[in-house]
Amino acid sequence: MTIRLVLADDQALVRGALAALLDLEPDLEVVGQAENGEEVLTVVEETAPDVVLMDVEMPGGDGIEATTRIRERHPSVHVLVVTTFGRPGYLRRAMQAGASGFVVKDTPAAGLADAVRRAHAGLRVVDPALAADSLALGDSPLTPRETEVLRAAATGATIAQMAKSLYLSEGTVRNHLSSIIGKTTARNRADAVRVARDAGWL
Structure with a gap:
């Protein structure tokens, strides 16, 4: 066969x-x-x-x-x-x-x-x-919404652009990014993108 x-x-x-x-x-x-x-x-x-x-x-x-x-x-x-x-x-x-x-x-x-x-x-x-x-x-520590925010951050979008595309306030986007950086133990959002990509979470 x-x-x-x-x-x-x-x-x-x-x-x-x-x-x-x-x-x-x-x-x-x-x-x-x-x-x-x-x-x-x-x-x-x-x-x-x-x-x-x-x-x-x-x-x-x-x-x-x-x-x-x-x-x-x-x-x-x-x-x-x-x-x-x-x-x-x-x-x-x-x-x-x-x-x-x-x-x-x-x-x-x-x-x-x-x-x-x-x-x-x-x-x-x-x-x-x-x-x-x-x-x-183990599983990704990021929530589905945090994953969306980090994917948007990976495109190089500004806080304002991310807020508009995800229908969130700029303050909410900042809060999500702060949580993401903490969970990934990254230095900044660019480093968080790198960590998540290396782990296969994005």
């Missing part, structure tokens, strides 16, 4: 390399490719794959959001997150979104093919070291 694959990655070179490697496997076939989180939903509709290999950081909706939507619309489709960023917070969020596994892009070709087969068989596929780090790190 051939396992049908869709690749979602915003870098054409990476998609091409993954497709070339996976197509060498006799039981794997790449039937579609997408460059962002929106396009992958359309490609899945059109090609009916068995497994989607999903990057995390993409324009047009990130891979974790796309994973949630795919799993809601196509529960029989397995999603294997394949990313450069082996961050514990990303792992935790991906699994909560319904991903079957989480591997980093420097995984050897044979290991990636095996991960695809295991995901297709309904097994969980997670790097043991990353799983241990995720358990040690």
Whole structure:
């Protein structure tokens, strides 16, 4: 039986390399490719794959959001997150979104093919070291609203711009930022963005 694959990655070179490697496997076939989180939903509709290999950081909706939507619309489709960023917070969020596994892009070709087969068989596929780090790190300490504020801060927006876009008062935005900085033990809001990104909370 051939396992049908869709690749979602915003870098054409990476998609091409993954497709070339996976197509060498006799039981794997790449039937579609997408460059962002929106396009992958359309490609899945059109090609009916068995497994989607999903990057995390993409324009047009990130891979974790796309994973949630795919799993809601196509529960029989397995999603294997394949990313450069082996961050514990990303792992935790991906699994909560319904991903079957989480591997980093420097995984050897044979290991990636095996991960695809295991995901297709309904097994969980997670790097043991990353799983241990995720358990040690725990959930994000930020509330959903604080996460929204920090995402807005990550764009370089001013307090006034953040307040307007989030329908909050400027004082409330400042209070949220103060709480975020305290929870992340950061020096300032730029450092809080860095800490949260490194942890995979954003």
